[in-house]
Amino acid sequence: MVIAAQGLGASTAMIAKSAGVAEGTLFRYFATKDELLNELYFSIKQSLCDAMKTSYAQAKTLEDQVRSLWNGYIYWGVANPAAIKALNQLTVSDKITAETRARVIELFPEIQEISGACVSRGALSDRPAAFADALFMALADTTMQFAAQEPDQAAEYTSAGFKVLWQGFTQ
Amino acid sequence: MVIAAQGLGASTAMIAKSAGVAEGTLFRYFATKDELLNELYFSIKQSLCDAMKTSYAQAKTLEDQVRSLWNGYIYWGVANPAAIKALNQLTVSDKITAETRARVIELFPEIQEISGACVSRGALSDRPAAFADALFMALADTTMQFAAQEPDQAAEYTSAGFKVLWQGFTQ
Amino acid sequence: MVIAAQGLGASTAMIAKSAGVAEGTLFRYFATKDELLNELYFSIKQSLCDAMKTSYAQAKTLEDQVRSLWNGYIYWGVANPAAIKALNQLTVSDKITAETRARVIELFPEIQEISGACVSRGALSDRPAAFADALFMALADTTMQFAAQEPDQAAEYTSAGFKVLWQGFTQ
Amino acid sequence: MVIAAQGLGASTAMIAKSAGVAEGTLFRYFATKDELLNELYFSIKQSLCDAMKTSYAQAKTLEDQVRSLWNGYIYWGVANPAAIKALNQLTVSDKITAETRARVIELFPEIQEISGACVSRGALSDRPAAFADALFMALADTTMQFAAQEPDQAAEYTSAGFKVLWQGFTQ
DNA sequence: AATGAATGAGACTTCATTCAT
DNA sequence: TATGAATGAAGTCTCATTCAT
Numbered sequence: 059m060v061i062a063a064q065g066l067g068a069s070t071a072m073i074a075k076s077a078g079v080a081e082g083t084l085f086r087y088f089a090t091k092d093e094l095l096n097e098l099y100f101s102i103k104q105s106l107c108d109a110m111k112t113s114y115a116q117a118k119t120l121e122d123q124v125r126s127l128w129n130g131y132i133y134w135g136v137a138n139p140a141a142i143k144a145l146n147q148l149t150v151s152d153k154i155t156a157e158t159r160a161r162v163i164e165l166f167p168e169i170q171e172i173s174g175a176c177v178s179r180g181a182l183s184d185r186p187a188a189f190a191d192a193l194f195m196a197l198a199d200t201t202m203q204f205a206a207q208e209p210d211q212a213a214e215y216t217s218a219g220f221k222v223l224w225q226g227f228t229q
Numbered sequence: 230m231v232i233a234a235q236g237l238g239a240s241t242a243m244i245a246k247s248a249g250v251a252e253g254t255l256f257r258y259f260a261t262k263d264e265l266l267n268e269l270y271f272s273i274k275q276s277l278c279d280a281m282k283t284s285y286a287q288a289k290t291l292e293d294q295v296r297s298l299w300n301g302y303i304y305w306g307v308a309n310p311a312a313i314k315a316l317n318q319l320t321v322s323d324k325i326t327a328e329t330r331a332r333v334i335e336l337f338p339e340i341q342e343i344s345g346a347c348v349s350r351g352a353l354s355d356r357p358a359a360f361a362d363a364l365f366m367a368l369a370d371t372t373m374q375f376a377a378q379e380p381d382q383a384a385e386y387t388s389a390g391f392k393v394l395w396q397g398f399t400q
Numbered sequence: 401m402v403i404a405a406q407g408l409g410a411s412t413a414m415i416a417k418s419a420g421v422a423e424g425t426l427f428r429y430f431a432t433k434d435e436l437l438n439e440l441y442f443s444i445k446q447s448l449c450d451a452m453k454t455s456y457a458q459a460k461t462l463e464d465q466v467r468s469l470w471n472g473y474i475y476w477g478v479a480n481p482a483a484i485k486a487l488n489q490l491t492v493s494d495k496i497t498a499e500t501r502a503r504v505i506e507l508f509p510e511i512q513e514i515s516g517a518c519v520s521r522g523a524l525s526d527r528p529a530a531f532a533d534a535l536f537m538a539l540a541d542t543t544m545q546f547a548a549q550e551p552d553q554a555a556e557y558t559s560a561g562f563k564v565l566w567q568g569f570t571q
Numbered sequence: 572m573v574i575a576a577q578g579l580g581a582s583t584a585m586i587a588k589s590a591g592v593a594e595g596t597l598f599r600y601f602a603t604k605d606e607l608l609n610e611l612y613f614s615i616k617q618s619l620c621d622a623m624k625t626s627y628a629q630a631k632t633l634e635d636q637v638r639s640l641w642n643g644y645i646y647w648g649v650a651n652p653a654a655i656k657a658l659n660q661l662t663v664s665d666k667i668t669a670e671t672r673a674r675v676i677e678l679f680p681e682i683q684e685i686s687g688a689c690v691s692r693g694a695l696s697d698r699p700a701a702f703a704d705a706l707f708m709a710l711a712d713t714t715m716q717f718a719a720q721e722p723d724q725a726a727e728y729t730s731a732g733f734k735v736l737w738q739g740f741t742q
Numbered sequence: 743a744a745t746g747a748a749t750g751a752g753a754c755t756t757c758a759t760t761c762a763t
Numbered sequence: 764t765a766t767g768a769a770t771g772a773a774g775t776c777t778c779a780t781t782c783a784t
Contacts, residue, residue: 069778080745082781091779146321150314181392189375189386193393196367204360215360221352222364226397241754251770256755411774422749427776485663492659523734531717531728535735538709546702557702563694564706568739582757593766595760604758745784753777760770 066095066147096158099148102141107166109134120175125220127172128198132216135202136209142202180228190227197223237266237318267329270319273312278337280305291346296391298343299369303387306373307380313373351399361398368394408437408489438500441490444483449508451476462517467562469514470540474558477544478551484544522570532569539565579608579660609671612661615654620679622647633688638733640685641711645729648715649722655715693741703740710736 070091074081088094113130117123135142148154163170173190177183182190201219205212241262245252259265284301288294306313319325334341344361348354353361372390376383412433416423430436455472459465477484490496505512515532519525524532543561547554583604587594601607626643630636648655661667676683686703690696695703714732718725 070780071778074746081779082745082747083743085780086744143321150317150321181389181396185375185386185389189371189389192371192375193368193390196371197364200360200363200367204356204363215356218352218356218360219364221400222397225352225400226393229392229396229400240752242752252754253756253770253772254768257768260755262754412776413774423775424749424751424777425747428747431776433775488663492656492663523731523738527717527728527731531713531731534713534717535710535732538713539706542702542705542709546698546705557698560694560698560702561706563742564739567694567742568735571734571738571742583759584757587767594758595766595768596764598759599765745782747781747783749779749781751778754775756774757772758770760768761766762768763766 066144066151066153070094092153095148095151095153096155098144099154100158100161102145102148103162104165105138105141106131106134106145110169111166120172121224123172124176124224127169128194128220128223129216131198132202132205132212132219135198136206136212139206142199142206146199176227180226182227193227194223237315237322237324241265263324266319266322266324267326269315270325271329271332273316273319274333275336276309276312277302277305277316281340282337291343292395294343295347295395298340299365299391299394300387302369303373303376303383303390306369307377307383310377313370313377317370347398351397353398364398365394408486408493408495412436434495437490437493437495438497440486441496442500442503444487444490445504446507447480447483448473448476448487452511453508462514463566465514466518466566469511470536470562470565471558473540474544474547474554474561477540478548478554481548484541484548488541519569522568524569535569536565579657579664579666583607605666608661608664608666609668611657612667613671613674615658615661616675617678618651618654619644619647619658623682624679633685634737636685637689637737640682641707641733641736642729644711645715645718645725645732648711649719649725652719655712655719659712689740693739695740706740707736 070084071081073094074084077084084094088097110127110130113126113133114123117126169191170187173187173194177185177187177190182193197219201215205215208215239247241255242252244265245255248255255265259268281298281301284297284304285294288297340362341358344358344365348356348358348361353364368390372386376386379386410418412426413423415436416426419426426436430439452469452472455468455475456465459468511533512529515536516529519527519529519532524535539561543557547557550557581589583597584594586607587597590597597607601610623640623643626639626646627636630639682704683700686700686707690698690700690703695706710732714728718728721728
């Protein structure tokens, strides 16, 4: 679904057209537009997790693991700006249900362990893991936006962002 | 304007009602709903800047300055959850014009210098100042959300978030 | 479309109701109220041209041709007062586009030749054909209005109006 | 009142502004927008009648009288296109009351006599005077429009139009 | 199962009119 | 008397959803 470009504002008519199906057909798969948005959110997160898992597979040390997750996140985001934009809008909208958010967490449970390990001795050591995750994503989203805007500087942004993350989390 | 609670989704009818005026009255002050949203965005940013300026006034060292800005940001956000929610939605929407964003920067120009000084020797030293600002806000917004959700832990979140920021930016 | 009776002032709600469809349905066929008005204008002109063509078919001499066009025009107008009223309002409104006006001319191109022949030796001989056409319509519209108001005198008005036209154009 | 340019569509706010008074002030002089439109219609007709009376004063023969009325009408119209446009829109709108139309007739009663004399032996001899008047105006309005569009040909249109009128009415 | 025309509630916006100053 | 801010009904148009085919 490349309709991500349109974001929340897209009408079901446009979504259907861009998906190559009739308007009515949409509602055979999603009872509601909100349901569709939840599925879209989930499927974008799924793509993102797949990308991160791939780059993460070979990493050995904790720092390498985190860096590979970070790089996976950023590069996927730079490559999928429409999806990122949709994700950002969906995230702040109140359309996404708690259930969907829970399902997303299930997608990549290992990430919990990593982030646990990563903060175990730093400033975040007695904060919940969710806080570290959220900070990770906040830094990554921002880095991603700058990298996407200046593609030829993407590597520099990615690297600088990672340093902020690593120093911030582990010191 | 406390209508911030409704966010982007609020209809002009609801906005007007919640402001205690007739729907037509709204359009004597804002030619368009978009214009209203831009003004709302600006005025929220203005309140936020005022809060930050107050706490910032007495700080001496750079670290104290940054910490007071950080604290000002977080505490204001925790105290104004509706405004923060509106801000987040407005920020990712494409309704806010470049002109409005420019006006917001004018609100607190000193912040540029501080962030310049703050990153001068760290990982961000050769990235544009806007990148540091955006990372600051990303960390602050996230911290704010957790602090707002668990008010009795607000101080701990604020402090932990600041450590991440300071270590990340200056090391 | 018999809604012609309402004229320009009719709201889309009334137009839809009088057409026996929902208001939204209107906008599946006409992107805009203005587009609808243009189509209405065109379709009224089309009916009118059809009426004129019918009566015109058998005429031999130039005078007979013009008279049959004239009669066709007047009788159609008397029979369709709502359409005429709509037409008059649409004509002076600035809603009708140049493109629509051009399409209308295509409806009955022969009329150009006739009017050319008709004025070739009279007062209008060195004026553009459009001027003669416009005068024809001006006289016909007025005649039509009086004929419609006093139906039992319709034939007299029609005949008197034609004499004014014929003497005026050819002498 | 030069607001004539705006026509019927003009809002009371625009009318007030263009008249140099406050919006509320308008309603101290005209109870209703419709009343204002009726007065506007009347006052435009008054200007027009004044123009016609001036040129008419010196005419001797019937033909000279009619020609001077005709010329006065056309030249006034060419000089006041905004007023003419407003007049055309007001005429076909159903806003103008019978009473206003009656008052307009009172403005220039002599015109009745002239038109009576003018048609006494022609095609219109047994039609009501109002029919002749209406035809006069229809021809004049059309002539006016062409003259206004091509000002350097105004004299030719005026003269050609008059010939159509005179031949049509008196033969 | 898939379609897409039809729907009508509701969105944003305009504007004639009122009324406190 | 003149003002202009406030009003709210009404207008045009959009869109999520339904349903006959």
